[in-house]
Amino acid sequence: MLTPENHQALDSLLHTASLWRGSQQQFSMSRCPSLPSGHPQLDACLPWQGWPAHALVEILSPCWGAGELQLVLPLLRRLSMENRWILWVAPPCMPYAPGLVMAGVNTAQIIVIKADPLPTRTLWSIEKALQSRACALVLAWPGYLSPRHIRRLQLAAATGQTLGILFHQRNIRHSASTLRIRVESTQDALQVTLLKVKGSYRRDSFSLMRGQT
């Protein structure tokens, strides 16, 4: 229990310049450019107040199609309406244009790179897409990933100043990505857990209401 005296002492301590606080690190990160995710709850948990614009993000889900696209739909909507290019690399099947149009996405700005039988070629395409500054967002479904690959893709995203979002199922520890999120869904809610946020110790977990379908 904090007495007023203790409170004062704590306050003066907190204002000492020599005291280093882990939670303050996020302020340096917050200067990075960001893209609003369109989910206020998610934005509030992230030090960038949105998706980090020049970095790699991993979204893990128990299986494909478990609502993970819901997280990026507001971003897709906004970028496509701004006439910026969005690349979908190796999606598990062809995205369905009428569904995306209904969600408010301009499908003319979407380019799909079909999955190649060789996983290395898919990884190569993701790397090239991230390195190029021509597209604003790269969504990718790499079949196979190792920490080394993630590091390379993270570097490519930083070089090309592009936001890359990888969708996969395996939680790879010590991966170099800037943000790692796990998504689990129930009938009407999306359970989002932050597994890793570079520059922040917050490991929040919250639920988002699923949009009406």
Place this chain on the structure above:
Amino acid sequence: MSSRLFQLPLLPRHLHAVKSRGTPPPGKPVNAGKHSRRHSPLWYAVHLPQLSGAVETAGTALLLQQRLSKIAEVLGNLSATVSVQPPDSLLFEVRSTLRYFGGMEKIRQQVQKLLELQLQTWGLPMDFHHAASPTPAASLLLARAGHNVLIHRTDNLRSVLGKLSVQALPLPPDKRKQLHNTGLRRLRDIWRLPTHALGQRFGLDFIRQLDRCLGKVAMPLKRWQSSPVCHTAVEFDYPVENTSMLLPHVATMLGTVTAFLQRHELATTHLLLELRHEKPGGEQPSDEWQQSTTLSLDLRQPSRQQDHLRLLLETRIHHLVLPAPVIGLRLEARHFAPFIAAAGTLRGLSEGATEGVAAASQEQDGLHDIVPLLEQLQARLGNAAVRSILSTSEHCPEYAGQDRTFTGKVEARPSKPQADSRPCWLLPEPVALEQNEGKLYYRSSLSLLSGPERIETRWWTGQEVRRDYYVACNRQGMRLWIFHERRGERQWFLHGIFD
């Protein structure tokens, strides 16, 4: 000063001392007026009626175009200025080459020889009409009328053309009839009438046409230009087995090709790289070139940027498995397009001034930026791997969303807003759902969230679609688009996944 002025007009007399008509007698002063007349151009017209006749039977205009280009190419050996006059004639200037070939008769022989050779290869009749005069319009008119004549001086044009029937003039039928009804049979009849009255009666175009024949008005001519050919080759002293060893050579060859493109103000859309292999046996040196690997590179947009082209070729070469050592390379630029420089902003202009321009070109630039990346991806993954998606106003779900090879920005058509929900993913083929004790399963048991939405369509194709669509959810939280078939076995299928 005065002596210099006097000397200048003498210079051309010397140049034209040798002419088809023979040298002027020495010492005879040259009349300045006569002199300039001699320097007027001489247009040679060739009329080949069999060309358009053959094409009418073959039924292709493209063939005619190709044949005319081929003849223009052949005639290019005789003159620097060749003009194609569709559908069946060609014009070329011969005054400038008269001396080189040794007179008009020699040129006529050459024309006959070249044309007969060419017509023979096509299996066409070898007769043709030709005429030469100081004006292109008169030459064309005479050749088309079938008068094989040579007129040296503009003064003589009137008397020769006067004999021509008015029917020879390229006129619409009603004008022709009008001329006939007026009692005008030959061109000289027309010239007897006052110009002003003629203009009023037959229009200004008619007068201009006649004036062009007499050289009073210049006739605009489109000069024929041969299509550019650009290829370069390298032969190695020793066989190369490693693809990375080829890259410096490719870069050098690309330098040659891009220099060619720059000289000709062109850009290319198709490059062909041929890697010539040593024959596995390698006994006969003459057979060495028989085996080759060809890489063909198609570009979305015409380009002549060396770095970009090199990157694309390198991507292709890097992942190439050489079937045999390479002993030579050949690079060819196939299709050409005029070079259009990308719009840029001038340095030194204030940001505010350029803002409007930048915003206007932003949409076009959007495609401009992404094309190099897409070309690089296509170079390695194949053209069909890069797709664009679009929605069409089709009732059947399979046809409402389509994907096609990316060829440029697809204009998003405003489709009707649909009241019912559509998933973001559609399976390539519907998957049959398991059923157990009246419950549906996909990974786990399903519960229906909304529906049904009835879709009945395509009865006219013989593959009728009669389905009730529902939105369902499984225990993993996947939202699924499933349907119940209303015909046949009345099975349940999974068709799409929402997000």
